[in-house]
Amino acid sequence: MNSSSNAKRLVLLVDDDALLLEFLSEVLGHAGYETTTAASAAEAIRKVEAREPDMALLDITMPGMSGLELARHLHENTAVPFMFLSASGDAESARQAASSGAVGFVVKPVDAARLMAAFESGLARADEIRQLRRTEANLNAALAAGRETSLAVGLLMGRFQADRNTAFEVLRDHARSSRRKINEVADQLLAAEEVLNSLHAGFASRLKSK
Incomplete structure (x- = not known):
């Protein structure tokens, strides 16, 4: 599914598994998205500071700063929407993802079809949130005017x-x-x-x- 409308949309992939990062990059790249990768939360933060992506896909469990801690940083300091990758599909992991503000949740091992279905659903949700924020910002500006x-x-x-x-x-x-x-x-x-x-x-x- 190669769509020119996706070509300028940047996805940040964060995981300490190099093979998984390569697989995710290949699948999303084939779908028309631009991707950039980070093997740690610290590297991810540097990349976000250089250019904010349209979506971040974060591994929950990583050495050093966890995906949940990185998500908290993104939520408090940026407007970057994020989804989680997790080796666990239990209710507690899903609850943590939802409470952190994630727009989606993908359980490992990941196959291409399941990844794209979850990813595009999360991206659509992120776009809805952006639109609501823009509307609210426009409304507040107009009311103040x-x-x-x-x-x-x-x-x-x-x-x-x-x-x-x-x-x-x-x-x-x-x-x-x-x-x-x-x-x-x-x-x-x-x-x-x-x-x-x-x-x-x-x-x-x-x-x-x-």
Whole structure:
């Protein structure tokens, strides 16, 4: 499965088993991913500092700093998503992987088909997390940029029973499609709502007088 869309996606492979690293590199390379390898956590940290990968595949048990400790470092100091390789498929290993923030878990011995299924599932999950973070960052920036946007998002939430992210995304997409700033669209929306409220009051007054 050689995909040009994967060509620029870098995967860091971390394991003290040189033969396994070679196998993982071959399988992922055949699938169109760029790979780089590290035989220890210390080497992995140096490589991440030089260039952050799109995914890290970490052996849980390694001499020196373990894969779990490396995962903790990545989680606290980088935005690199990671998966674990483990010789154990027991519940405790899976629990440790999940609690550390891993997006996937592969049990050794690894075959190509099982590796790619788990890897691409983990990568998809990592992409979802990245998108959520981008949306949240965009939302926070927009809300901080102007009171109008904040009020308009709240208005859309109430009018359409939507959550905050959805309301913001609809407002943002409309602004983009009309090639206008989001604050301008928000201001127009609030002005329209004010007019509608005034008209509603006028209708209510007329109906009451009849």
